[in-house]
Amino acid sequence: MESIGLIMLIYIFVLAIFVGFELITKVPPTLHTPLMSGSNAISGITIVGAILSAGLQEFTISTILGLIAMIFATINVVGGFLVTDRMLKMFKKK
Amino acid sequence: MNILIEISYLVASVLFIFGIKKLSSPKTARQGNFLAALGMFIAIVVTLFDQHVLTYEWIITGFIVGGVIGALMAYKTPMTGMPQMVGLLNGFGGGASLLVALSEYYKMKNFPNWSFNDATNITIVLSLIIGAVTFTGSLIAFGKLQGIVTGKVVKYPGQHPLNVLLFLGLIAAGVFFVIDPTMEMLVILIAVVALILGVLLVLPIGGADMPVAISLLNSYSGLAASATGFVLQNNQLIIAGALVGASGIILTIIMCKGMNRSLLNVVMGGWESAGSTGPATTTAASPKGQVKSIDSEELAMIFDAAESIIIVPGYGMAVAQAQHAVRDLVNLLESKGKKVRFAIHPVAGRMPGHMNVLLAEAQISYDKMLSMEEINDDFPNTDISLIIGANDVVNPAARNDKNSPIYGMPILNVDYSKTVVINKRSMNAGYAGIDNELFFYPNALMYFGDAKDAVAKLTQELKNL
Numbered sequence: 001m002e003s004i005g006l007i008m009l010i011y012i013f014v015l016a017i018f019v020g021f022e023l024i025t026k027v028p029p030t031l032h033t034p035l036m037s038g039s040n041a042i043s044g045i046t047i048v049g050a051i052l053s054a055g056l057q058e059f060t061i062s063t064i065l066g067l068i069a070m071i072f073a074t075i076n077v078v079g080g081f082l083v084t085d086r087m088l089k090m091f092k093k094k
Numbered sequence: 095m096n097i098l099i100e101i102s103y104l105v106a107s108v109l110f111i112f113g114i115k116k117l118s119s120p121k122t123a124r125q126g127n128f129l130a131a132l133g134m135f136i137a138i139v140v141t142l143f144d145q146h147v148l149t150y151e152w153i154i155t156g157f158i159v160g161g162v163i164g165a166l167m168a169y170k171t172p173m174t175g176m177p178q179m180v181g182l183l184n185g186f187g188g189g190a191s192l193l194v195a196l197s198e199y200y201k202m203k204n205f206p207n208w209s210f211n212d213a214t215n216i217t218i219v220l221s222l223i224i225g226a227v228t229f230t231g232s233l234i235a236f237g238k239l240q241g242i243v244t245g246k247v248v249k250y251p252g253q254h255p256l257n258v259l260l261f262l263g264l265i266a267a268g269v270f271f272v273i274d275p276t277m278e279m280l281v282i283l284i285a286v287v288a289l290i291l292g293v294l295l296v297l298p299i300g301g302a303d304m305p306v307a308i309s310l311l312n313s314y315s316g317l318a319a320s321a322t323g324f325v326l327q328n329n330q331l332i333i334a335g336a337l338v339g340a341s342g343i344i345l346t347i348i349m350c351k352g353m354n355r356s357l358l359n360v361v362m363g364g365w366e367s368a369g370s371t372g373p374a375t376t377t378a379a380s381p382k383g384q385v386k387s388i389d390s391e392e393l394a395m396i397f398d399a400a401e402s403i404i405i406v407p408g409y410g411m412a413v414a415q416a417q418h419a420v421r422d423l424v425n426l427l428e429s430k431g432k433k434v435r436f437a438i439h440p441v442a443g444r445m446p447g448h449m450n451v452l453l454a455e456a457q458i459s460y461d462k463m464l465s466m467e468e469i470n471d472d473f474p475n476t477d478i479s480l481i482i483g484a485n486d487v488v489n490p491a492a493r494n495d496k497n498s499p500i501y502g503m504p505i506l507n508v509d510y511s512k513t514v515v516i517n518k519r520s521m522n523a524g525y526a527g528i529d530n531e532l533f534f535y536p537n538a539l540m541y542f543g544d545a546k547d548a549v550a551k552l553t554q555e556l557k558n559l
Contacts, residue, residue, distance in 0.1 A: 074160025
């Protein structure tokens with residue numbers, strides 16, 4: 001990785017942190033638990049990295065690690081979004 | 095093809111942002127979660143077309159196994175178990191980041207067309223450390239919330255020096271790795287030490303401090319994803335991880351403010367007096383006098399005469415699974431024309447928003463759940479404050495007693511209401527290990543019993559009137 005490339009990635013990271021701060025401060029305390037489980041599901045984006053590792057042609061230690069990562073990340077994504085939906089379904093106004 | 099993948103990642107990132115934005119209101123929140131899930135779906139599908147992905151059997155295996163486990167967890171976990179569930183999910187996210195970083199390292203080591211350079215090596219070290227700490231830290235948090243690991247504050251001699259030592263060791267190993275990335279042992283060493291550090295960092299944290307720990311681990315899980323993004327040079331991972339990292343940090347700050355404590359104080363392991371019968375518990379001006387206890391029949395008459403009621407739920411309500419009994423009481427009181435609302439302290443329960451989810455499960459309308467800022471000025475105009483399984487968050491010592499360990503913590507001003515009814519199983523002190531002078535106030539009534547039974551009995555007596 002060239003250092004200029006690294007700088008660009010850091011740019012993106014810092015700006016995304018600011019977007020995150022702006023968005024999250026507007027979430028009311030009532031929804032803090034679904035916010036946690038929902039954002040948790042989003043952090044399961046590591047699944048993209050897991051796919052790239054598990055999909056190698058040669059079967060090596062990288063593939064094994066990728067497979068376990070794939071399982072972990074999928075639990076995170078599927079479990080996270082489903083449980084968030086299950087919770088949000090309950091929030092009703094009479 | 096690469097351009098298409100990059101554009102799809104951009105679309106997915108935008109969907110994540112819109113998804114979180116829609117979480118700002120309960121009306122649009124479900125749609126927001128759907129948008130975020132759609133973003134994830136797009137990101138996954140386009141990655142399958144990446145030129146480096148050549149075989150699919152392991153991807154499909156992983157997806158089926160993980161998907162079934164995830165779906166089972168999501169549908170089988172009771173609402174009272176949500177803090178554990180979130181804790182565990184954080185852990186899986188962190189674990190995935192750790193494994194991807196390891197996998198990436200072996201790719202570079204085993205394939206001649208991948209090469210090492212300083213920037214990549216640094217990001218691998220970071221990804222390993224954050225991922226590993228998140229993984230074991232979350233597992234310990236899960237264990238504590240599930241009751242497998244002690245929920246008490248754990249202290250042992252040399253605790254802080256040991257943590258500092260391990261941390262310095264990690265940095266040293268990281269530096270050596272960047273200098274000579276062919277040393278496989280260093281990678282293993284970094285991963286193992288970081289796994290141990292994750293255990294040691296969360297173990298000392300007491301049960302009632304879990305809202306802070308869970309929020310912090312939530313933030314770590316995001317940062318772990320970002321770190322992996324740096325390793326893979328993938329913008330999508332960096333953006334999504336940063337959003338989650340920011341979310342966790344904000345919640346952590348809110349939780350710390352709710353307890354008037356610094357993050358360092360929480361991470362170091364609880365109140366000075368917590369979990370012990372140390373001197374701080376006894377030297378604090380111990381309230382004296384008699385408490386007034388009341389039975390359900392008399393209490394029903396007081397409730398019958400009241401017009402406005404505020405209910406303050408705490409962790410005790412979750413433990414007793416009393417939320418449905420509380421809903422029945424609220425419905426009955428409302429049918430009698432009384433105004434009933436809920437006052438929810440930021441750190442009530444074991445995670446941010448824990449009480450709200452339980453009340454929502456019991457079909458209580460969300461506009462009745464008010465935050466501390468929204469409702470604290472209304473207590474003087476309230477006939478009854480009913481406290482169910484909360485203690486420290488209503489202790490007036492936080493306002494009055496400079497010697498109290500919780501002095502300065504924002505509390506719900508229940509003592510300003512005409513009558514305060516406290517439902518508790520016994521006179522035991524709360525998490526902070528200090529007596530609650532509120533119980534001895536002239537306007538306070540103790541209503542002893544398990545929250546679920548006690549509330550159901552009160553509802554029954556009210557019906558009989």
